[in-house]
Amino acid sequence: MPSKTRREGARNVADRAALPLVSVVVVNYRGVEDTLTCLRALRTDLDYPSDRLDIICVDNASGDGSAERLRAEPGVRLVEAPANLGFAGGCNLGVEHAKGQVLAFLNNDARPHRNWASAAVAVLAADRTVGAVAGKVLDWDGKKIDFVDGGLAWYGAGYKLHGGQRDDGSHDSPKDVLFGTGSSLFVRAEVFRALGGFDERFFMFYEDVDLGWRMNLRGWRVRFEPRSIAYHRHHASMSTVDNSREAYLLERNALAALYKNVEDETLAKALPAALALTVRRATARGEVDPEQLEITRRPDGPDLSGPVELPRITLAGMLAIDRFVEMLPSLKASREVEQAARRRSDRDLLPLMRNAMERASPEIPYLLAHDALVETLGVDEVYGRPRKIMVITADSISKKMAGPAIRAWNMAEVLGREHEVRLVTLNRHCEPPEAPFPVRYIPPAKMHEQTPWADVIVLQGHVLEMLPWLKTSEQILVCDVYDPMHLEQLEQGKDLDAGQRAHVVDVVTTVLSNQLERGDFFLCASERQRHLWLGHLGAIGRLTPLLYDADPTVRSLLAVSPFGLSAKPAERTGPGLRAGVDGIGEDDKVVLWAGGVYSWFDPLTLVHAVDRLRHKRSDVKLCFLGMRHPNPDVPEMDMATQTRRLAERLDIVGRHVFFNEGWVPYHERQNWLLDANCGVTTHYEHVETTFAFRTRTLDYLWAGLPIITTDGDAFADMVRTEGLGLVVPAEDPRALADALEKVLYDTEFAARCVDNIAVVRERFTWEQVLAPLVEFCRNPQPAADRRTGAPAPSVLPVGVSQRVRRDIGLVKEYLEAGGAAEVAKRASGRLRRLVRERLRGR
Structure with a gap:
């Protein structure tokens, strides 16, 4: 036992030494009590080894005695700024003194959960493509959400999703995000420095949005990790600043981020609309009379010769545009750097924006202007309208679901983050749990009037046979062939007689052949399966020179997309x-x-x-x-x-x-x-x-x-x-x-x-394994051999007998009445004759 204890102790020491040094930067400005609470929690409450933490506190020229108290705090290095540099400048100053391979930023009015650092570092250690980890931020009591995800409106404004909602665990799945909040953020030091850190021109607000945006543009991922938790007294540092100053910074910085980070085509449409919208937002918020200077205004109206009262909230928008214009020369240089370094397009980042067309303000005059600008200047053409996607399964959907329904459900959920999605089951057993997308049971006979709604239809199993008009439709079909059903039937049908078994395998093989003949894109579960389906495609004549020349790898037609699992690790919710x-x-x-x-x-x-x-x-x-x-x-x-x-x-x-x-x-x-x-x-x-x-x-x-x-x-x-x-x-x-x-x-x-x-x-994780489907649906196209001018594929493979063609009609009964044995029972007499004919060589 002592030797085992020594081995475990040595392993723990080695593991601790392998952990990266984390430099935590906390910026203080006249909030020393909050800052001391934060620093003491960093020193005493974390499960991350204290000798692997480098705690830096930057005092932003508070001038109120804060520096003296902070200097006396043990285990903390104090850096004194020559002036108030804002959050962005203060963080960058702290990084100049940082020694760690990982940089962590924590608001001074926040406190970390025990595994705040260890959970984030684990994500960085596991995946080199992750440049930053966004932590989960709750209110001080841990009951309501401060940050679990962020969105970006087309005009450059970032916003928090689900803020103020009760934290019920429904947002606890790790995921890629466009940005994290600067109140709790981990970044690889090499990446932060390569990007030049936070943009100090922002002073505060949106510097974290801008950093994450630039990081994503350069190919780095920002990963939300719900186990890295911090508790935040929201905006304690802004408690003495009126909302007009905050609005000014938000408006100015949104325009600056937009200008730096979007592509030329996007900028040409979005920037004029964003400038005009800033003005309308300012006048709407201040309830300014937009017609008070109209030349047609009657002389018996108010005196038009004197000064006009302008609310500060309105002035904020006007001055934001003025200062944005002043910043343009330096922003132009930054734009050239970012565009030269970009690895991902605006279209690639659209999913991370969550809802690019978010209007984000409730005033009626503003909403009218938003919609008019979007339509008139073609902003929606740049960011794309959401596609209509229908996911169809023949499996039952309820709280108790088997594999096909689970897969269809998760397809709908992942695709629903970017598109308008409906999940439809053709099975009458439909009692779905609550979902963020519509879930409906529709009988096959009623589907004819439903399918035209969709731009893309994703189907599986026997659905194509149950909805035969899709074989000749112009809609784009994605066929999910992750389940080689015909091979399962070789085993499942062993209890049947020879004729019944042969018939069932014939029918299911033809069902799959029809999908492979018709589909525009296919998903399978593994590279092994991909080889199987490539052989099947070749055997039925689908691998034509036209398809091959369009893509010799054929991956644009047939992609590997295995079954997935939740990005949130399993957590106990009840007895087992x-x-x-x-x-x-x-x-x-x-x-x-x-x-x-x-x-x-x-x-x-x-x-x-x-x-x-x-x-x-x-x-x-x-x-x-x-x-x-x-x-x-x-x-x-x-x-x-x-x-x-x-x-x-x-x-x-x-x-x-x-x-x-x-x-x-x-x-x-x-x-x-x-x-x-x-x-x-x-x-x-x-x-x-x-x-x-x-x-x-x-x-x-x-x-x-x-x-x-x-x-x-x-x-x-x-x-x-x-x-x-x-x-x-x-x-x-x-x-x-x-x-x-x-x-x-x-x-x-x-x-x-x-x-x-x-x-x-x-x-x-589902978001990883369904990435090929997500990518296809961003720009869905008919398969090369189904595009205009290409010869139309036959619906059934050459050589299939007329009997088997008729037998496809039994598929509905096969599904609804209980499986292969039921199909065989209903057709047993004719099947025996079919086998006898084959045995005689006919």
Whole structure:
């Protein structure tokens, strides 16, 4: 034990030494009490090692004795500014004295949460493309939101989204943002210095917006990390400044940021409109009579020869434009630097603006002017109108959802950040949870009047057969072929007779062929699958010279977009399996099977392995998360029955093997995952395995569970190479039992797996995996061979028999009446004749 303690102590020292030095800059201006509270929290409350912190306080020439008190504060380096340099200049002065590889900026009227620094540094360490980390900022009591995301209006004004709302955890997913708030921001020192730091001409306000904007333009990402929390007394430093001075700075700085950072085409349309809008905003806010100088004003009206009273809020807008004009020569030089260094277009950054056409002020005269300027000067042409996108699934949508519905839901959510999106299910079982986009059940017969609304339609599964008019429509179709259904049917149909089985595979293969013939863009789950679909495209004649010459890589037609997971790590929201399943205790070692029990899986070997291990480890428990599919139309497969029977025969049901006969709601599954010690997925060695993408494995990544998987699929390769767990041969209960024992009882090995999972997990967030779809929908185009003048593709592949053409009509019944067995039953007589004909060589 002492040797183990020494090893752990040495590792902790090494880990601490590997952490970057973080220089924290706090600017004080006549707020010494707040500043001292902030500095003391930095010294005493953080879990980041104190010897890896470099705390710098800049006093902005307060002149009130602040400097003397701050100089006496231990563990803080005081830098005295020669004059009030504002927030921007004060921060830059502090950076001149900083020694750290990471710079952190914290408002003097804020205090950090314990993991404020460690959470942000972890993001920078995990991803070199991230140049800055924006922290989550709450009010002083931690109840309301100050900053969780930011938007940018087309005229250069930044704004906070969700500010003042109750912090209910709904904004706790990490994401890319255009900018972070200067009240809590971490930046790589090399990046900050390369950009010249904050623009000191701004003095205060929008210097953080401008920095993030420039960072994104140069190809760096700004990442919001909700675990890096600070608490802020909002605008305590501005409590003595009237709102006209603040409005002046905001108006002037918005124009300056706009001028520096947008492309020439954007500037030509946006700047004249922004200047005019600044004037209208000023007169509207001051309720100034806009017609008081009209020549037609009657002499019996007010005296027009004397001075005119002008509200300070109106004067602020006028002077902002005046000072912007004064700044133009120096801004021109800055613009040349930024435009030469840009790596991303204005269009690329449009999603990070959130809502570029945000009007952001309520006055009626202002709103009228905004809309008139946008339309007349063509501002909306530059920033683009939102596209109308319809995501269609045939799966049931409810609180309990399976893979296809989950994928469609997340597509709608990610695309909805940029476009107008509707999620439609053709399945009558539709009781959706609350969503930020419309979710509707529409019967296939009623869809004909709905689909013309969409510019782009994203579909999956059998939807194209259920809505056959889409095959000849001019709309852009994205076909999601992440599920090789025909390979699943080779396994699932084993219980059918030869004719029935052949027919089902024929039908599903043709369903997929029709999608590959018609689609403008395709998504698959892995590089392995991409090879499969490239072969299929070639076999049906879709890989034409026209397509190939347009893009020899064919990635503009067929992209890899695997299943994803939430960017927010799994957090407990309620009781899990240990509380809900009788027979599983707090100290037991739990193996979780997270998903349904289907014919192409091998849960039998897993049950045998647990039976072997229980004689050696009496606390091992295996739990099946869901035995009954959430879609009532999907019948239970025979493999589920076999698994129950085996566990009963071995007499381990309720003692070492447990079956959840229902289905855990999608938004509660994390509580079951977090109660487990490892996740497992086992399957047979066959062609379905080769091209499968086991979505349940992503839940294991999400919850940080070490993974045990059978060899042969794409995830097995990743588990092996990334050190996420163990890979075992197919149908080998001894090897599987040994793997379970190592993962469950070798704590050092399990800890290494968890650390590796934390890194890999970031690659599978929904916003990452759906990036190809997002990129396509920004500028959707028909596939090269479907554009004007190109020969139209046939809807069905050459050589498909007339019988199979007619059989496609059975797909609706297949979906609605219970699967392949039901299709086969309804057509069994004719299918037997079809097989006999084939056997005779006809």
